[in-house]
Amino acid sequence: MRRLLLVVWLGLLTLATALVPGLLAGPGWAAFAALPPALAVWGWTLLERNWRSWRYAERADDLLISRGVLWRRETVVPYGRMQLVEVTSGPVERYFGLASVQLHTAAAATDATIPGLDPAEAERLRDRLTELGEARSAGL
Numbered sequence: 001m002r003r004l005l006l007v008v009w010l011g012l013l014t015l016a017t018a019l020v021p022g023l024l025a026g027p028g029w030a031a032f033a034a035l036p037p038a039l040a041v042w043g044w045t046l047l048e049r050n051w052r053s054w055r056y057a058e059r060a061d062d063l064l065i066s067r068g069v070l071w072r073r074e075t076v077v078p079y080g081r082m083q084l085v086e087v088t089s090g091p092v093e094r095y096f097g098l099a100s101v102q103l104h105t106a107a108a109a110t111d112a113t114i115p116g117l118d119p120a121e122a123e124r125l126r127d128r129l130t131e132l133g134e135a136r137s138a139g140l
Contacts, residue, residue, distance in 0.1 A: 002047050005092070010040040056114050061136070063103070063129065065112050075112045080136030081105045085129045087122045101125050 014036040049069045057064045066074040084104040093099060099122035100115040117125070 002051070003044060006040060006043050006047060010036040010043070051116065054114070054116065058125075058128065063112075065114060077103050077105060077112055078136070079129070079132040081107075082129060082133035082137075085126045085133065087119070087126050089119065089122075099123075101129075103129070 017032050017036060046069075050067075053069050053072075054067045055065070062076050062078045064074065064076050066072065082103055082105055086102050086104075087099050088102055089099040097119065098115075099117050099119040100113055101117060101122050102114075103112045114122075114125070
């Protein structure tokens with residue numbers, strides 16, 4: 001999905017960088033149209049690395065979410081601190097059969113998202129996290 005968006009936006013940018021300088025400044029300036037395709041090749045590789053870096057694990061007392069290639073980020077969300085667990089899916093995500101699970105806690109900095117899930121898995125995870133959150137928060 002992200003690769004399609006990359007190709008569409010950089011394709012439009014390529015067209016713009018070829019036409020505008022070519023028409024206004026001369027055909028030599030249209031050579032700048034080679035930059036967006038080069039960015040697309042680079043972005044294609046980076047998007048795969050980024051996509052493969054996302055992980056989550058349901059542990060005994062919390063949910064661990066890790067992501068990142070160069071800068072690794074790990075988020076630990078205790079089940080008892082979860083206030084809201086929702087499944088979101090925009091139009092492009094629905095077209096590709098994807099959904100995201102978003103976790104909301106009392107602290108805004110610990111809100112976490114798990115993108116790119118199968119909708120059935122996202123709903124299962126939402127139900128499981130809601131069940132665990134209710135069970136753990138009962139003692140607070």
